[in-house]
Amino acid sequence: MALIQATAIKKNYRVGEIDVPALKGIDFEIEKSAFVAIVGPSGSGKSTMLNLIGCLDHPSSGTLLVNDTEVARLSRNAAAAFRGEHLGFVFQDFNLVPVLTAYENVEYPLLMVRGWAESKRRERVMKILEAVGMADQAHKRPDQLSGGQKQRVAVARALVGEPKLVLADEPTANLDHDTAYRILNLMKQMRDESGTTFVFSTHDPKIMGEAEVTFILEDGLLSRQGAQQ
Amino acid sequence: MIATLKLSARNLLRYRRRTLLTAGLITLGVVALLIFVASAGAFKQTMVGEITDSMLGHLQVHRKGYQAATDNSPLNLNLQPNAVSKVEDFLKANPDVAAYSKRVKMGAMFSNYAETSAIRLNGIEPEAEDTTVPALRNRILDGEKIGPLVKEGELLLPTLLARGLKVKVGDSVVLVVTNASGSVNARPFTVRGILDQVTGPGGRDGYIHIKDARELLRMEKPEVMEIAVRLKNINMLERVQQGLATQLDTIRNKEDKPATELHSWKELSPFATIVKMIDMMTLFIRVMLIAIVLVSVMNVMLMAVYERIREIGTLAAIGTRPGKIMGIFLGEGLLLGLVGAVAGVAISYALVAIFHVWPISFTFGRNALALVPVLATGEVLLVLGLAILVSALASLQPAWRAANMDPVTALRHV
Known part of the structure; x- marks a missing residue:
């Protein structure tokens, strides 16, 4: 059974009086523990596709099953609970909470979303910070970290709750080439260790080569599928 | 709850100058109200005491x-x-x-x-x-x-x-x-x-x-x-x-x-009208305090929400429920009111202590009076509660706005 099953997904945005189609009826499946890239130029629908999988947005039509849950029908609260329980997010701009240290940013989902006890939280946070090589920077705030370090913390935050799926929207766009590769390798390493499925979007052709499965989006259509390396 | 409040406190410290100014405004309002109430209360007590204890008594019985x-x-x-x-x-x-x-x-x-x-x-x-x-x-x-x-x-x-x-x-x-x-x-x-x-x-x-x-x-x-x-x-x-x-x-x-009629000092002395005027002025100053707290806290919280739209989107994306996001912003408003009000109460107590050493002297009619303001615990608690309650109410709308923000739109915000 695939982790994600999408059938005839359409997504239209209303701009004034006109419906602008972002996704024009796409079908795809993503297996568990896959390392998937969604590739396409700006405005092709990559972020829309990630937002739908991540229960941040609803499709205009079609069915979307994530971990056997029809996410299109989830209420606002249920969607938040689903994201907190099963999903992790990595953003292009890292999106760390500036008033929290690296440790506290990683701790946030366990404390504020899942309500874990202090000792359990500490153990898990330190373990994941060590795994991403940031344990010695745990006390620093985001403004004291480099771009690569921030993204490592963001990856740790996404993985700390041991989610089934991590969605990363252009995770390397704001990083230099070497750092981008290191982050991708880190994500791959985490996938190998935890079995978490990674789906990331990129428009960088060099980065897409790192994926095991590649979806190419163009003008809202999934024109090619499954470029297995 | 404690974690939410801790995060709220950190967020308040993010904009120290703005927080200080807003809390300072609340402090000023609380001090103005408490000192007025304490002084007016002492004046009322002194005058009523003088009128009832030196001539009228509390009640008088007459023939109809x-x-x-x-x-x-x-x-x-x-x-x-x-x-x-x-x-x-x-x-x-x-x-x-x-x-x-x-x-x-x-x-x-x-x-x-x-x-x-x-x-x-x-x-x-x-x-x-x-x-x-x-x-x-x-x-x-x-x-x-x-x-x-x-x-x-x-x-x-x-x-x-x-x-x-x-x-x-x-x-x-x-x-x-x-x-x-x-x-x-x-x-x-x-x-x-x-x-x-x-x-x-x-x-x-x-x-x-x-x-x-x-x-x-x-x-x-x-x-x-x-x-x-x-x-x-x-x-x-x-x-x-x-x-x-x-x-x-x-x-x-x-x-x-x-065959008889009974009157209280309030019906016998024109000072009762002055007491009513003082009570009305107290009410007016209370309304002013509410307005100060409401406007300043709401303004700050609306700015906070506007400045942190992407952050709100991030918190929502990683699974924070709308109620908790609302709690973070409500907590900020509450803490702002609490800090401002507590500082106001502390300063008011200090001022009252100073007035005990150097009483305010003035003449009322031909009488020289030394006014020693007294802060009643009930009044202090009322003002404290009022400031905190109004702060929470003022942050309700911004907090609700943050909680109900569309995560996709929020994450796209530049």
Whole structure:
């Protein structure tokens, strides 16, 4: 059974009086523990596709099953609970909470979303910070970290709750080439260790080569599928 | 809950200057309100104490119709002995009554053998008067301050009259009175003391012994014009007045109508209107405080939400429920109000302590007063609660807006 099953997904945005189609009826499946890239130029629908999988947005039509849950029908609260329980997010701009240290940013989902006890939280946070090589920077705030370090913390935050799926929207766009590769390798390493499925979007052709499965989006259509390396 | 508040506190510290300014504004409002309430309360207490403790008493019983004609010092509206006896029975049986004093009041001519002037006189029972209006003794500026307030053949004279007619303690003067039947009576008195005058009705009256008053008026029976009543606790005034009024209603005249009337100091003194004005000003300042807190906190919280739209989107994306996001922003507003209000209360207590060392001195009418403001715990808690509640209310709309933000739109915000 695939982790994600999408059938005839359409997504239209209303701009004034006109419906602008972002996704024009796409079908795809993503297996568990896959390392998937969604590739396409700006405005092709990559972020829309990630937002739908991540229960941040609803499709205009079609069915979307994530971990056997029809996410299109989830209420606002249920969607938040689903994201907190099963999903992790990595953003292009890292999106760390500036008033929290690296440790506290990683701790946030366990404390504020899942309500874990202090000792359990500490153990898990330190373990994941060590795994991403940031344990010695745990006390620093985001403004004291480099771009690569921030993204490592963001990856740790996404993985700390041991989610089934991590969605990363252009995770390397704001990083230099070497750092981008290191982050991708880190994500791959985490996938190998935890079995978490990674789906990331990129428009960088060099980065897409790192994926095991590649979806190419163009003008809202999934024109090619499954470029297995 | 604690984690949410901790995050709220961190967010407040993110914009230190703005937080400080807003909390400072709340502090200023709280200080202004508390110091005004403390000073106004002390002023009210001082003035009410002076009025009730040195002349009026807390309640007064008269024969029906007396109060309406009081400016003419009527001599035909006296409480008859049987009515007085019944009133005394009610007062003695009432556990909230501390003391009462019977008075015979009249208008008279006062002469120093060279000049003559009008005077209002109270015939009193010295011991009963002393316990009913204990501050009357403090008004004696010159003369015997210990022993009975006044003895038979003696007179306590208000200071302006004494000064105007150049009369001193120990001087002999004459009081001339027209009685109820129209005949004139006069007799000499010795000035026992000079009384400081106070603001309000009766503040410029002279005092003689009740026996002398009855003799001057040639009363055949021990009639009374006024019974002043002192309560054990002035805060019980309304309740006691209501109970006594019901009892006094049972004393009927020949037409089977109530023979007596009961008034509280509030109905007898114009200062009650000033008290009402002070209470209205307090209310107005309270409304101002609410407005200050509401506008400043709401403004800051709206700015906070606007500046952190992407952050709100991130928190929502990683699974923070809308209620928790709302809690973070509500917590910020609450803490802002709490910090501002607590600082305001602390500064108010410090100022009040300073005023205890250096009281505010001012004159009210002819009276020099030293005002020592007192912060009532109830008022402090009310202001604290009000500031915190209004802060929470002010942050409700911004917090609701943050909680209901569309995560996709929020994450796209630049």
